[in-house]
Amino acid sequence: MPATRMMIARRAGVSVATVDRVLRDDQGVRPETAERVHLALATLRDERASRGRPAKTTSFRVAFVLPQINSRFLDQVERDIALSASFFREHRLVSSFYRCDLSSQRDATSLAQQLIDYDALVLVPLDYPWVERMIQDMTDANVPVVTVFSDLPSSARAAYVGVDNRIAGRTAGLLMGRFVGARIGTVAVLSASSRLHDQLERRTGFSQVLEEDFRNLRWLTEPDFAEDDDSAGLAVQGLMAGHPDLVGVYVTGGGISGIASTLQESGDKTRVVLIGHECTADTRAQLSERAIDVILDQDVRGIVHCAGLAAINLLNDVRGVLAIPTPETRIYLRENAHA
Template sequence: MPATRMMIARRAGVSVATVDRVLRDDQAVRPETADRVHLALAALRDERASRGRPAKISTYRVAFVLPQVNSRFLDHVERNIALSASFFREHRIIPSFYRCDFTIHRDTIAFAEQVIDYDALVLVPLDYPAVERLIEDMSDAGVPVVTVFSDLPASRRAAYVGVDNRIAGRTAGLLMGRFLGARLGTVAILSASSRLHDQLERRTGLSQVLEEDFRNLRWIAEPDFAEDDDGAGLAVQGLLARYQDLVGVYVTGGGISGIATALQESGDKGRIVLIGHECTAETRTQLSERAIDVILDQDVRGIVHWAGLAAINFLNDVRGALAIPTPETRIYLRENAHA
């Protein structure tokens, strides 16, 4: 394997950006710095060409970063990162875990300074300018950022690993339309955060399908909907009061268990189709009891693993680093709730 810019930078004691400038023959680089880079490159080449000597095994420090928001799903992701320790060890990844309050610009900038020395970042981003700046600063420092579960496609992130959330939303829209048939009424799209791109994409996907194929249904969006079960349950009661013709509810984030309980207690579940995300022990039970009609799910552990591998593939300049499979969206109904 050829020497990467990261390897050269470590050997020469300079930044990856400086290595890049030297290799481009940038005359603004000081001669003594350029000499150190060239010597490091020559030494690495000699090591790889030495007879019968195996290449040095490297380890990679990867920071896994989640936003500091109240989310049962992100808590589930955090647990799966912790439970992946043996997998990371096998692939020479030394993981560290962080939660950051991206809503505070100052905290995000300070956090960027804290993680700049990592080899790579795996990040669930929120859509804030400071987060894009964080990704840009990491990229300038030669630290690849892999977004996971939710994306910032306009940023300079190296890759996104996760399901296609637009397709997930469209799948939910098709199922909603098929379940409701020819009925007339309103479908409410409930999102926990307008700053999470995955929820925006799911909302867009469902609304597109309803507009394209199910003109008998109109949709309304309720962004920044409460994700805790109690708050979501109270909020859906307000929806029932405002929309007498409510026939469907699609939950793009958390809170579906609380909504299911509220609909059952009010006696309205029989006329309302409820579709959401994340298959848990609780939602499996509610599927079995017909309190929820459809749950869309994803392989959280597998996505965490693929994101870590994508990060080190970028560090090693591996061809096909982007050839990470797009995970499939799983569909759970009453019949396969416990499969």
């Protein structure tokens, strides 16, 4: 296998963009820098020629990092990363896993120092300036960053792998409008974290559709709403008391099981449409019992696999890494709850 631009950049201590410029014979590159690049390329070629028969590519070390927040979904992602170890080994990827309090600048900076020796980083980012700085620092060190499940599009990340969360939110908005019908009332949009870009995108898409097509509904948002079932149940009780015209609840993150149980116990479920994300054993059962009306879901393990493969493609300088197909959002109703 020929030396990739990433390999040359690492050996020469320059960026991939600089390697590209040298290989294009760009005269704007300083002569000493161009000489380092050519020397690195020659050394890599000599190393490969001396090995005789071409060997398989060495394994790549990829770090998977999730934010340290209370989230059943992220706990599931953590399990699926662990269960993907054999898949990654087949593709010569050695994975390591970290949970980090990304809301802490000190913790994020400390973790970045540990990650600098990895070949690539797969990250579920939080929207903080120091997280963007961490991504920039990793990129400057020729460690490509792939964001997964939740994006940070303004950062220097190399690729995003996950569903289109704005479209997922628009889908939820369309279904909410259709389920509510001609009734006039309020819909509550509950989000677990305003620092997770996926939840911001879902809220945006949802409100766009209600504004465009369902003028009979007004919406209110409750950001930074707790995901545990007890807190979620208490939150919806408060919403019911403060908004007697409540006709729908859309949950962009976790906590929907607690809300469904509370609505059932209070007898209010018959007049409130409930839509959320994450198809689990609990939410499947609640779909069957009509405690939840719609669940939007994604192939978590498949997305984890794609993120690892995207990192490998970046390291191997494979063109078309950004053409990874966008995963589909699955829609579960009572009729296909156990499909």
